[in-house]
Amino acid sequence: MTPSTxxxxxxxxxxxxxxxxxxxxxxxxNYTMRPMDNVFIQVPYNRMNEQMRSIARMGGTIxxxxxxxxxxxxxx
Numbered sequence: 726m727t728p729s730t731x732x733x734x735x736x737x738x739x740x741x742x743x744x745x746x747x748x749x750x751x752x753x754x755n756y757t758m759r760p761m762d763n764v765f766i767q768v769p770y771n772r773m774n775e776q777m778r779s780i781a782r783m784g785g786t787i788x789x790x791x792x793x794x795x796x797x798x799x800x801x
Contacts, residue, residue, distance in 0.1 A: 738791065743788050766780075
């Protein structure tokens with residue numbers, strides 16, 4: 726059996742996430758810091774579910790998911 730690279734090993738996606746603070750909030754303040762603008766996180770296909778759970782635990786919301794090479798596939 727020869728090792729081969731499947732397309733799932735090379736696919737990456739970009740998550741657009743809102744609601745994440747850039748810096749950890751201090752615990753001794755009684756107010757919440759305003760979340761920063763949306764952040765973009767590059768995720769390999771085989772870690773998508775794990776990353777979604779992590780974002781949810783941090784209080785973020787995924788507002789968009791797109792393939793990293795979306796523009797390349799449209800031009801071919």
